[in-house]
Amino acid sequence: MVRMRFATATLCLAGLALAAAPSADIFRPSKEDQVKLGQRASESIRKEEKILPDTHPRVLFLRRVANKVLDAIPAKEREKEIWKFSFDVIDSKDVNAFALPGGPIYFFNGLIDKMETEDQLAGVLAHEITHIRNQHWASSYADTMKRRMGLTLVLTLLNANDTMFSVAGVADELIFNLPYSRKHETESDRVGFDLVVKAGYNPRGLADMMRVFAKEGGKTPEFVSTHPEPGKRADAIERRARELKVAVPEQRPLPANVRQSANGQGVKAGTKGGR
Numbered sequence: 592m593v594r595m596r597f598a599t600a601t602l603c604l605a606g607l608a609l610a611a612a613p614s615a616d617i618f619r620p621s622k623e624d625q626v627k628l629g630q631r632a633s634e635s636i637r638k639e640e641k642i643l644p645d646t647h648p649r650v651l652f653l654r655r656v657a658n659k660v661l662d663a664i665p666a667k668e669r670e671k672e673i674w675k676f677s678f679d680v681i682d683s684k685d686v687n688a689f690a691l692p693g694g695p696i697y698f699f700n701g702l703i704d705k706m707e708t709e710d711q712l713a714g715v716l717a718h719e720i721t722h723i724r725n726q727h728w729a730s731s732y733a734d735t736m737k738r739r740m741g742l743t744l745v746l747t748l749l750n751a752n753d754t755m756f757s758v759a760g761v762a763d764e765l766i767f768n769l770p771y772s773r774k775h776e777t778e779s780d781r782v783g784f785d786l787v788v789k790a791g792y793n794p795r796g797l798a799d800m801m802r803v804f805a806k807e808g809g810k811t812p813e814f815v816s817t818h819p820e821p822g823k824r825a826d827a828i829e830r831r832a833r834e835l836k837v838a839v840p841e842q843r844p845l846p847a848n849v850r851q852s853a854n855g856q857g858v859k860a861g862t863k864g865g866r
């Protein structure tokens with residue numbers, strides 16, 4: 592009961608805050624700050640992790656596919672964007688991929704080991720690229736800070752008409768571990784779907800990868816966050832793929848020098864066929 596009353600009071604305060612400053616969000620990092628943060632975090636990853644060299648076939652291929660996906664973004668939109676995209680592979684058996692604010696994207700070798708097709712790689716890439724382009728980290732960060740600091744303080748600061756954000760003040764924990772919301776995941780699936788289709792890929796690749804991890808359970812990669820449930824997200828991708836008005840190609844196998852040969856357990860591509 593007490594908790595419920597508190598919730599009501601919080602909602603009222605939130606309403607007030609919105610009325611006071613409809614557009615300002617003092618906790619939200621600017622695009623420039625997102626880029627700075629991502630570069631800083633990326634530098635620390637490069638110091639701490641073993642990164643595959645630029646000449647490695649996996650890295651070359653990842654970047655080739657990434658560029659195809661980026662090329663599918665309308666030129667008018669890309670011109671306005673300041674993101675500093677980069678694509679690298681961490682030499683670790685971890686099964687994951689993640690995007691840092693402002694552009695850096697990392698894939699772990701363990702995730703690519705589980706892939707069979709270029710379309711699966713493109714699907715995960717487009718999902719992560721969308722987290723960056725739609726500034727999902729910045730939204731999560733602003734929401735988290737508001738929750739942590741309390742709305743009374745927010746109201747005071749809103750009146751100061753200033754920003755609370757400082758690049759130096761962001762803890763690594765918040766850069767690496769902030770979860771995306773359900774809305775962010777759905778948006779990345781949806782926008783990513785459109786991007787891969789435009790780039791000439793079969794959009795079922797991402798659904799394939801989700802199904803693999805939906806079955807496995809346990810620690811799952813970023814793009815299979817616990818909510819919404821990955822099986823449902825994969826179904827939604829399938830549904831959209833069936834409703835597509837344009838033909839999509841069959842999934843193409845990863846080149847032999849990109850696939851894991853020693854102990855890889857490649858993923859079977861879900862549905863064959865153009866539609």
Ligand SMILES: [Zn+2]
Nearest residue numbers: 776779813814
């Ligand atoms: Zn995601």
